[in-house]
């Protein structure tokens with residue numbers, strides 16, 4: 608028996624990488640496996656929430672009892688998040704969204720003729736910042752994947768993107784972060800910092816869900 612502490616809540620999550628097409632056979636992406644985001648989805652389902660997971664391309668079995676919306680690009684993820692977020696209670700942005708996409712996607716496979724090649728990139732919309740800016744906004748939680756000055760950059764993203772919480776992920780450390788089994792996080796609000804020690808991503812996810820729910824309940828009762 609597990610207490611259904613999130614009964615009545617709708618959690619919307621993003622997970623995994625995005626793929627930004629270069630031509631019909633190539634893309635730009637990153638090392639996100641989706642494990643962290645899928646673990647959060649599973650933990651939220653176990654705690655009784657209705658969960659919708661907007662997932663980039665990953666090789667994982669979706670958690671049982673959660674609705675999965677598959678996307679490829681940042682623009683597709685953005686579109687789904689903006690459509691669903693106004694009705695969500697909590698939004699958690701765990702996806703490693705590509706910050707840039709190709710200015711022009713080639714319609715045919717690019718041929719290997721030139722000795723060098725320049726790809727022009729344009730900025731993608733910031734999904735978590737756009738969700739946080741909605742007039743009807745869910746409790747909004749971001750991640751910050753950093754290789755240096757973790758707290759400073761994480762706090763910068765917390766305030767710039769107007770988030771309620773941010774989970775800082777030091778991805779320079781061995782054995783945690785992108786595509787690993789384990790993770791460790793520090794969760795910052797404007798006036799607090801909570802450590803989640805290195806553990807399996809599923810254990811980290813359950814602790815994170817508890818921390819998010821406490822902050823969500825505190826905000827709603829104030």
Ligand code: PMT
Nearest residue numbers: 640641642643700703704733734735749750751752785786
């Ligand atoms: O998937 P795994 O292999 O399990 O790895 C987990 C993880 C390392 C990917 C995860 O723990 C993590 O840190 N996710 C955030 C990765 C990231 O892109 O961080 P960022 O610091 O670049 O982005 C900051 C925040 O803005 C994130 O919440 C991100 O989802 C969001 N963002 C970023 C760019 C963009 N265009 N839209 C966004 O919503």
